[in-house]
Amino acid sequence: MLVLVLRTLMIYLLIVAAMRLMGKRQLGELQPSELVSTILISNLASISIESPEVPLAASLAPVCLIVVLELFSSALCYMSPTAAKILSGTPVAVIRGGKIDQKTLRELRFSASDLLEALRGKDIFDPSEVNYALVETNGTLSVSRMPQKDTPTREDLKLPPPEARTPMVPLIIDGRVLADNLAWCGRNEQWLDKVLRQHKCARRQVLLLLGDDSGQVQLVKKESR
Incomplete structure (x- = not known):
C-alpha cells in the first residue's frame, strides 16, 4: 500500500511539472498537438498507477518523451510559420460582411447550430451583426461586429476617462x-x-x-x- 501511495505521489508531481512546462492553456484552447499530448500523458499516468508490477522508470519514460516532443514542436512552431501552419492549421473566416460562408462551414464540419451557439457565447444572436468571424486553430470563434452594431467607447461618446487606470x-x-x-x-x-x-x-x-x-x-x- 505504501509503495502505491509513493508511486502515485511521484507520478502526480511529475505530471504537474510536465503540465507546467507545456504551458497554461485551458482545455478548450489547446492546439491539436497539445491535446494529443495531454490525452497520452493522462493515459500513461493511469497505467503507471494501476500497474504496480511495471517499473516506475520504464512507465514514466514515455511521459518524459512526450513532454520533450511537445516542447520541441512548440519551439519549431515559434521559429517556423510553415511548421506552425502544418501542425496547427490557420484561422478560417466563416462570416464576412454579415454573410455566412456555407462552403467553409461544410469544409470545417461546422453546422449552423454550432455557429449560432458560438455567436451566442459572444452575446450575438443575429449573424448579420457580424462583420468578420474567424474559427481559430484551437476551435474558438473570434468575432468583429459591424461598426454600427459595435459598443461605443468613452472616446466615441467624448466622455472624460475614468479616474482609475487599473480595474478593480x-x-x-x-x-x-x-x-x-x-x-x-x-x-x-x-x-x-x-x-x-x-x-x-x-x-x-x-x-x-x-x-x-x-x-x-x-x-x-x-x-x-
Missing part, C-alpha cells in the same frame, strides 16, 4: 494579502491597514477586498459562524 482587482482574499496586485495599484500595506481601520476590520475578517489605483475599494467581510 483583489487586494485581499480570505484574509490573505495579494502583494502583486497591491503594488500594481501603487499602494502598500500601510495604506491597506489604514483602509481596514476605517472599516473597523482586521485582515482575518476580510473575505474579499477589491481596489484600484484611484483609491476606491469594495470590502466584503466574512460572515460570523
Whole structure:
C-alpha cells in the first residue's frame, strides 16, 4: 500500500511539472498537438498507477518523451510559420460582411447550430451583426461586429476617462494579502491597514477586498459562524 501511495505521489508531481512546462492553456484552447499530448500523458499516468508490477522508470519514460516532443514542436512552431501552419492549421473566416460562408462551414464540419451557439457565447444572436468571424486553430470563434452594431467607447461618446487606470482587482482574499496586485495599484500595506481601520476590520475578517489605483475599494467581510 505504501509503495502505491509513493508511486502515485511521484507520478502526480511529475505530471504537474510536465503540465507546467507545456504551458497554461485551458482545455478548450489547446492546439491539436497539445491535446494529443495531454490525452497520452493522462493515459500513461493511469497505467503507471494501476500497474504496480511495471517499473516506475520504464512507465514514466514515455511521459518524459512526450513532454520533450511537445516542447520541441512548440519551439519549431515559434521559429517556423510553415511548421506552425502544418501542425496547427490557420484561422478560417466563416462570416464576412454579415454573410455566412456555407462552403467553409461544410469544409470545417461546422453546422449552423454550432455557429449560432458560438455567436451566442459572444452575446450575438443575429449573424448579420457580424462583420468578420474567424474559427481559430484551437476551435474558438473570434468575432468583429459591424461598426454600427459595435459598443461605443468613452472616446466615441467624448466622455472624460475614468479616474482609475487599473480595474478593480483583489487586494485581499480570505484574509490573505495579494502583494502583486497591491503594488500594481501603487499602494502598500500601510495604506491597506489604514483602509481596514476605517472599516473597523482586521485582515482575518476580510473575505474579499477589491481596489484600484484611484483609491476606491469594495470590502466584503466574512460572515460570523
